[in-house]
Amino acid sequence: LPVAPGTEDEDKNIQLVENYLQHFYKLETDKQSRFKSKNIEPLTEKLKEMQAFFGLKVTGKPDVDTLEVMKKPRCGVPDIGQYV
Amino acid sequence: LLDGNPKWERKDLTYRIVNYTPDMNPADVDKAIQKAFKVWSDVSPLTFKRIYDGNADIMMSFETGDHRDNSPFDGPDGFLAHAFQPGNGIGGDVHFDEAEYWTRGSNGYNLFLVAAHELGHALGLSHSTDPGALMYPTYSYTEPNEFRLPQDDINGIQTVYGHSDNPVQPTGPTTPVTCDPKLTFDAVATMRGELLFFKGRYFWRKHPQMTEVELNFISLFWPNLPSGIQAAYENVERDQVFLFKENKYWVLSGYDLVYNHPKSIYDLGFPKNVKRINAAFNDENSGKTYFFVGGKYWRYDEKRQAMDQGYPKNIMNEFRGISKNIDAAFQNGRYIYFFIGTRQFQFDPNVKRVVRVMKSNSWFNC
Numbered sequence: 418l419p420v421a422p423g424t425e426d427e428d429k430n431i432q433l434v435e436n437y438l439q440h441f442y443k444l445e446t447d448k449q450s451r452f453k454s455k456n457i458e459p460l461t462e463k464l465k466e467m468q469a470f471f472g473l474k475v476t477g478k479p480d481v482d483t484l485e486v487m488k489k490p491r492c493g494v495p496d497i498g499q500y501v
Numbered sequence: 502l503l504d505g506n507p508k509w510e511r512k513d514l515t516y517r518i519v520n521y522t523p524d525m526n527p528a529d530v531d532k533a534i535q536k537a538f539k540v541w542s543d544v545s546p547l548t549f550k551r552i553y554d555g556n557a558d559i560m561m562s563f564e565t566g567d568h569r570d571n572s573p574f575d576g577p578d579g580f581l582a583h584a585f586q587p588g589n590g591i592g593g594d595v596h597f598d599e600a601e602y603w604t605r606g607s608n609g610y611n612l613f614l615v616a617a618h619e620l621g622h623a624l625g626l627s628h629s630t631d632p633g634a635l636m637y638p639t640y641s642y643t644e645p646n647e648f649r650l651p652q653d654d655i656n657g658i659q660t661v662y663g664h665s666d667n668p669v670q671p672t673g674p675t676t677p678v679t680c681d682p683k684l685t686f687d688a689v690a691t692m693r694g695e696l697l698f699f700k701g702r703y704f705w706r707k708h709p710q711m712t713e714v715e716l717n718f719i720s721l722f723w724p725n726l727p728s729g730i731q732a733a734y735e736n737v738e739r740d741q742v743f744l745f746k747e748n749k750y751w752v753l754s755g756y757d758l759v760y761n762h763p764k765s766i767y768d769l770g771f772p773k774n775v776k777r778i779n780a781a782f783n784d785e786n787s788g789k790t791y792f793f794v795g796g797k798y799w800r801y802d803e804k805r806q807a808m809d810q811g812y813p814k815n816i817m818n819e820f821r822g823i824s825k826n827i828d829a830a831f832q833n834g835r836y837i838y839f840f841i842g843t844r845q846f847q848f849d850p851n852v853k854r855v856v857r858v859m860k861s862n863s864w865f866n867c
Binding site: 472492 | 582
């Protein structure tokens, strides 16, 4: 069956947002139920935190400007706390 | 600062380069890493000694994909590198993603810039919200030879380790604030209907009909342009923008830099005693370009590609009410706008007088 245009991109964006927030904003997701409503709020809150940090419009939604910042090359700072 | 304010207890730290990237000559890797350490030792009491065997405080290596530290790399782009906060074992170590293309220039990712950023983490700094800071989390290119550690980073490292032992305390550049009432500009030019305001290594991009204004690094758009542009003007007819610094100039055709190497202002007809241009604007109607140097101005004929005879003249004679030391100028509609310090003078060439005085950043809807 033909795939609705944009669906693949939207999935990729959701993945990008989740990965980004997990890496840099300690977003905890239950892999089994990550698309269920119970995870929407932490994700929105973390998104707002990220948007405020970068001086973006704080919407809690992965808008174009937010995705653009998330796609920029950047560094990660692993926290040694979890290894000791 | 990182959570819990982790720091090294000793000031004399060791580092080791564990392996090399095939992208660069090993000697260039050594130089980039050494220069990155110097960034921090210049502004703090810390010293760094390289060792070649055994365990160093800061172990630096190039790694690919999952390299068994629970923080796998992701291939080209995306995550470039990471570092661990001060501590034993893996603490303080720096990993570069080998999947990136590492360079000593502006292609790919500049190793010196990324290493300097990661060392900030290895010494106990977190990410900064200041977009001009070295510790800002996203990569942006700055010419390494022109790099100066921003004040925000100096403040960070000195909060952790105290001031430098150097009798003259180092200072660094600060990021300009769009609505700062004390804001001044280095140069202003129009470009395809937009306005470009240059300041240090930044420029603001503003469309007259849009409320938003964008602050960018000059190097983000044009890696081969220097910072500190001193004068700029647009030749609308030829769709070119001319940018001046000291006795050199660069040309943009549309958005692209025409040559990577600058030309000499003396080719335009300036005498050798002119060392720099303070401001310039092009009059679309006459095709003449006005160059301002100290208290005088020159007029250049864009059609003949030569300076007009009888110049320089005193600015005061033609532009009454405009003093010397003009920072920037541009023409928009029937008016010429002159920037002098924090003030902007709207000059009407038809009646030959200043008709309005505004703040320099009046275009930013502050």
